Amino acid sequence: MSELVYEGKGVIVHIKGPVVEAEGMRGAKIREVVYVGEEKLIGEIVRIEGDKAIIQVYEPTGGVKAGEPVERTGEPLSAELGPGLLGQVLDGLGRPLEVIAEKAGGPFITRGIKAPTLPRDKKWKWTPLVKPGDDVIAGDVLGTVPEGSVTHKIMLPPTIEKAKVIEVLPEGDYTIEEPVVVVEHIGGKEEVKMYHKWPVRTPRPFREKLAPVELLVTGQRVIDTFFPIVKGGTSAVPGGFGTGKTVTLHQISKWADADVVVYVGCGERGNEMTDLLHTFPKLVDPKSGRPLLDRSVLIANTSNMPVPAREASIFMGITYAEYYRDMGLHVVLTADSTSRWAEALRELSSRLEEIPSERGYPAYLPDYIASFYERAGRIKVQGRRDELGSVAVIGAVSPSGGDLNEPVTQHTMRYVGAFWALDKDLAFKRHFPSINWLRSFSKYTGGLREWWIKNTGHDMMAYRDKAMALLQRASSLEEVARVVGEAALSDENRLVLLSAELIKEGFLVQNAFHEVDTYCSPKKQALLLKTLLEFYDRARPMIDAGVPISRISEMKSLGLLRRLKFVPEEDFENAVKEAIAQLEAEISSLLAEVR
């Protein structure tokens, strides 16, 4: 007699918030997606006890009763991967928000809506790259379609190891549901469409992981110069509320020299997503000349949307990022905020009555954080191509009370290559980005000297070290000044403070909302820092000659230097020359006065 292994339907016995218990679930798998209740709410099995399944439901469960059915799908939570992702705004489960609005018939999100991620009726211009008889392996490119600002490669999915092509549709316009290629493999014939599904919690395969070495230019001076991130690297941005995490992530998704950007708004504000939706269609990507939205996937699972879907949203996002990486593209994923994601985990864990560890988080929090950041990297793609792709991951962290000693920040710190610690005191002063130069780090600086020399002609890492030394000296002098007053310091020391102040105002402070200052090219960064550093060297002899510091700090050229950053790229070199000329003139006249 055969054993019944798939009943397909269970029955709810208990509902407590987003956690639902169902019986009659024998044969169900952990992480399987189920439809819960009469309204078929989307859920995922998180625990199995005999024929009982514990389900985390991704939609509000108000009104659901014991006795209602639970329907199994047999599939894990998956992302749809194919053309049509770019330019989309999705919720944490990959449903397009526009389609949700249409189906809900209004601006409020209702329950039980099913909406596939990729449009089914849209036609894509298919160019085949294989012909019948070709042998192909997983990752090989079967053909391409243009999508947004990229050439979208349709690849043999990782699930088919190797096969022979037996049919190929000719060049033309097709929907994603049409099988563009038919292949034959050990298992038999298989139709390959322009899209496939991939379980979001499983990293996508690649041939080899490589060390990341190339600067990811963000156009943000304090980042690129002082605490850089590389293509395929990882970074965390911790900071209390209002310190500038979101603005930093927005800036990176706008300006980073990436091919594709995935922005995950996870448990944050609705209006911040709206802000992106307003600006992305208007801003032009200098690389492709197309609106930024054409290179972006936006995921919006805001703080008032169901908490469990927050947990899913990050995995959904990283899966999209890996998919474009597999095409040989450079991808940046920004997640705001990973703390809300960890809190979703904590909430689930506490509802499952697991034993809490630090601050109520489950003991597996570190593994969980690692499982996300480890999916970043620079890799050799699958298939017979010599192509490299990368995913850089940048996560905001929102420590409670702004205290960086809490578990999420601490565990994140262990897995990231760069750490941009935002500082409340700097933010209060409106020193933005409020990245604290003494508490932040980047492990990538070592490999970047060559990059700067090659791309800007400047040994930027040497400038960086010099500027850092100056800032550190100033910081210990400030400690002293806080006790005895600046007036009590020697003029020499006060010159150090003045020069450090110039680096802060003239270089570190960067206004995201100023039309010029919002982006600063590496070339401009290098020349600017070099110029500002010259101030100290040139002013130092004046101190020895006896020029009082009060006269030095009144020099008009200081004002010019402080505002150099606002000069557009095309006029910049001239402006630097003028500022230096004026500085020299003022110095000579001051020196003449004391002689």
Place this chain on the structure above:
Amino acid sequence: MSVYGLTYKGIDQVKGPLVIMRGVPGAAYEEVVRIYSEDGREWFGQVLEAGRDKVVIQVLGDTEGLDSNAMVKFTGSTLKIPVSDEMLGRVFNGAGEPIDGGPKIRADDYRDINGAPINPAKRDYPDEFIETGISAIDGMLSLIRGQKLPIFSESGLPHNEVAAQVARQAVVPGKAERFSIVFAAVGLKYDDVLFFRRQFEEFGALSRSVLFLNLANDPVIERITTPRVALTAAEYLAFDLGMDVLVIITDMTNYCEALRELSSAREEVPSRKGYPGYMYSDLASIYERAGRIIGRPGSITFMPILTMPGGDLTHPIPDLTGYITEGQIFLDLDLHNRGIYPPINVLPSLSRLMKDGIGPGKTREDHKEVSDQLYAAYSQGTKARELVQIVGEAGLSPREKLYLEFARRFEREFVAQGFRERRSIEETLDIAWDILSILPEAELTRISEKTLNKFHPKRRIAAQAEGE
């Protein structure tokens, strides 16, 4: 099977605000129940856990007098309130029932008090300046139509006055219509309620106001519903009737304490300081109801008030609030003690939506730069003031002395103003220039050459002289 409409007799256990029943297999999660005791008293409750074997009900109101003989009626519906334009001018309790002696209101619809999340793709980006007539706010923390901007205060500080002044003076330039007001008192003293009522009356706003009152001696558990009921009313006025609604809820600290009490009654694992781990999401489900919606004329501008326990900005209540709201207006005990009204400390304050709501065509082209410069200079000034405590004024450098003077004038001339004084944004910015002009121009690094030329008082005088 549902138990909708069925009445059960007998409950198993009463545990604080929780009632536990067995043998009610079809209760729906979050369903509302009515509970009657044998002596005819009535309670309201909501299903917190719906199981085949066990149902847990959270009871609104004091559970004293509830015993195992009580009758429980299942209503089959989540918590809803009737809504219509008849709400205007009326006073309700925290459950949405009229308490002004007037009739029940006509119901154009019944709305779930939890609302539903606004689809982020259907939000309209808030970018219209609201002139409150208060310099510190308009100049440096501009309030935007559809923004959620809380007041962070401490007991003893005039947060009620500031909120009332905003309610009285707020206008969207170019719009004739005034804001409708939805006011919710959460665990408030009667005196405070009376203050707001008199204010609304005095400036003729009562007929365009809706009041929801949960007083200090009202059931603690109703503090959980009060803000939700108020926002449900506000959503109806704003997004169905097209009104610009200003929602004032005070004191959100009492709300959070009620949430903590409830959580501990449910024996949940607490997070920081005993507050539940889900308090962030819970508060977000309230605060995120503010905003604007594409294609609908109305708006919800939300000004919740909270008192920071011990004046501590890192306490979970202000902390989690700050992580959700679009900035905060910080009231400062020290400024208050020095006689500054409104005692707004701009440094820890912030308006995140200001950047897109000000500038040419909206306020004035110099607004952004002036504001940035004021922040930078005031922060220098407060640093100098701290130094005075240590080394005395004589130990300051001339530059530090100048900043000290700047901070003094900034607080006395810019921040300070009368409770009934309404300054236009032009007046506000002009005062700012007056004070900024005591600093050497080389210090005004946040202001461009172009703006200096046009607005700096000294350059204006020079330009005039040249013109003559």
